[in-house]
Amino acid sequence: MFNFVAMQVENDVKQMEEQFQAKIDADIRIEPRDWMPEKYRKTLIRQMSQHAHSEVVGMLPEANWITRAPSLRRKVALLAKVQDEAGHGLYLYSACETLGADREETIDDLHSGKAKYSSIFNYPTITWADIGAIGWLVDGAAIVNQVALQKTSYGPYARAMVKICKEESFHQRQGYEIITVLANGTPAQKAMAQDALNRWWWPSLMMFGPTDADSPNTQQSMAWRIKRHTNDELRQMFIDATVKQAEVAGLTIPDKDLKWNEERGHYDFGEIDWEEFYNVIKGNGPCNKQRIEARRKAKEEGMWVREAAMAYAEKQKSKVKAA
């Protein structure tokens, strides 16, 4: 009898999994309360929370330059951009919550090192040109990834991406403007722009993650249409789009193997230093400790404010009841 029940449950799950995959294959979006395989839920929470953490940690290298932006025009743009990143983090944390992830636990996982964020934000912003390079390259790479994710199978994630993409296009343009103005400035300014490109180019390519051959989760994520393109496809799209932009700015991409391949219809490019990538992910990048420390400090030092706001809200509520 018991065996029969167990078998029945197993069959039911199998049937639900088949129905789920059929929905995915028909490009029907999955919504929060729909049945989904546990692994789909977990994969999404992992990916969306990593994405959220990247938005939030990504504010730190840029915020470093807000007080030193060279003009008011640059300062308001940078402030608005950093504020956008905070908003993007929030959309994504909210999307995680629709799957039952606890907000506070999600954030604590970042602080404990259990959760990851984009390795690019562990590099320092040492000159003003770095702010240009981040907008141009880092946001440029993020946009390629996020445009693809607008069609991801999970509804709240896809909707967050639509909004984020709309907002990010200004980010890339403001960065590229900074770079082109520097590149057309004095020789020292041009050198500064080139130096930023030299330092940010390869880490930007790493943002798309390991090559397809070394990305074991890609196949399942593609089958579930969480991912719509592989890491290598997205990386190629980014390179193809960016080469011309560097040419127009009069800057040189630091890759001697970079050249147009007529046959493929794409640019060939040199070998990425994956050892550096894994090393930074493991926590050994130039700024990993500093970034996590800043986030932890923000949470701890803001705690009394959050508690006071809650206490005030409760007091107001009891006053209304008493009246």
Next chain:
Amino acid sequence: MSEIKKEWPLWEVFIRSKQGLSHKHVGSLRAADAKMAIENARDVYTRRSEGISIWVVESVNVHASNPTEQGPMFEPSDDKVYRHPTFYEVPEGVGHM
């Protein structure tokens, strides 16, 4: 540090994008009370003039139909074609009706 875990409650945000249109769900956020929820919604969801009016509702107060009962719930109306104007034939020449 308090022992009790006190996360701010979750709120659903609805925005009227312009006069004449209804409020539409845009997402959610956490806030201590309704006033803060509206202010945060302003900062998070209307940074580019996306709205002229905001509603916030505590998420616990939203009651929803069950997605697994989608069929029995909504299918009964699928075969009632007579509820649509195209079900009815009108003679030619009568024009738009």
